Amino acid sequence: MFDTAPRLIDLHSRTHCVAQGEDNLSFLQGQLTQDVHQLTPQNFLWAALCSSKGRVLATLLLWRQGAEIYIDAPHGMSERLLSRLRPYILRSRVTLLDLRPTHTTFGLVGANLDSQSLHWLPDLPAVGQHDDWHGITRLRLSAHRVLLSGPTAQMEFLRPHLSATTLPPADPWGLAAVREGLAEVTPDSAELFIPQWLNWDLIGGISFKKGCYTGQEIVARTHYLGQSKRRTLRFLSQHPHPVGTSVLRAGEKVGEICACVANEQSQHELLAVVHLDAAAEPTYEAGTPTTEPLLVAPLPYAFPA
Structure with a gap:
């Protein structure tokens, strides 16, 4: 799917939220297409948020850390996602937060991601799994993509490894999603x-x-x-x-x-x-x-x- 060298890219514009509180699982269970009770400390799940007419309002990537459920979505979806979910909280003990002010998201994409040349990011998780590596969550979306997310302070030591290449493709993360057949909903x-x-x-x-x-x-x-x-x-x-x-x-x-x-x-x-x-x-x-x-x-x- 990819024959280009691995690139670390800045995904700061993507949507990054968290659902906190003891009712977060039951709350999301009533809103999303996915069975969020199937989340474990090691896996991640794809889900969609739909309107009453079944039309997709947002496509989401979900994972669990401790009692919290984290949510990743494409650029420009934060306000749309939170404004849609928050009115349904009612008496549920749930808090939904936009993490972009405090967290950073990078993406590792390319061929040979398990190569020894990536000594600065060793022992990546298996496809379909995520792990906690020095306070950074690493989600192995496919053989060619890893989503990296964590508090900005924890992520800073990866910043020197961000790719500076101007060679195509200009958007390797989006290209990988297209080749994987992963159709994400955007504001458009x-x-x-x-x-x-x-x-x-x-x-x-x-x-x-x-x-x-x-x-x-x-x-x-x-x-x-x-x-x-x-x-x-x-x-x-x-x-x-x-x-x-x-x-x-x-x-x-x-x-x-x-x-x-x-x-x-x-x-x-x-x-x-x-x-x-x-x-x-x-x-x-x-x-x-x-x-x-x-x-x-x-x-x-x-x-x-």
Whole structure:
């Protein structure tokens, strides 16, 4: 997936929050698509926050440290996330805090992350696990990505290792997410899609065994009535396309772009939610400002038969 050397990058603009208090688990359990009771001191889970109509308001990464539950989400989602959750606290003993003033987030991305050359960040956790290393939480999202989070004072000794390269890709973290088929909701795409359209059932971001949560009726109905008619596909293009750009097939709109990132060759890789049909090799185009052919690229997971 990556043949570039590991890079440590600053992710300070990402959303970083914490849910504190003895009711934090039960509170989040009633709000998110994920069964948060499955969080352990070693794992992490993906989840979505939905509207009552089942549309995704935010996509989240959750992990647990002691009694606290930490939340990571894309840039620009802090106010949207907290303003949506806080009115539901009512009498629950829960406090939701924005950690950006006191915490720092870095990302390690690239090939050979377990190489001995990374002597300054040794013994990374296995994929799907996280650990506490000198007060820094290290979450191994994939073979090619590690999220590093902690109090700013603890994170400072990593700062000299931040990458100064100007070589492409300019956004290796976002590129890795696209190649992993991880469609994250941003302010530009909030409330446009239901979780299955973003393939969140395929990455383990939805529990169909847990109790009620906001939007569950729509999410469950889509699941139990059969295969979703829309899915997120990965494409290659020569030019950048903003989130929300129409995806066309035979001149008709069949979907929308939800992520687009430049790659190592200064071309672009994107994720788009599209209507599926029985065509074996459908031809797609991006619709702005003039049409451009899109080449379908593989995802690391398969759609249900």
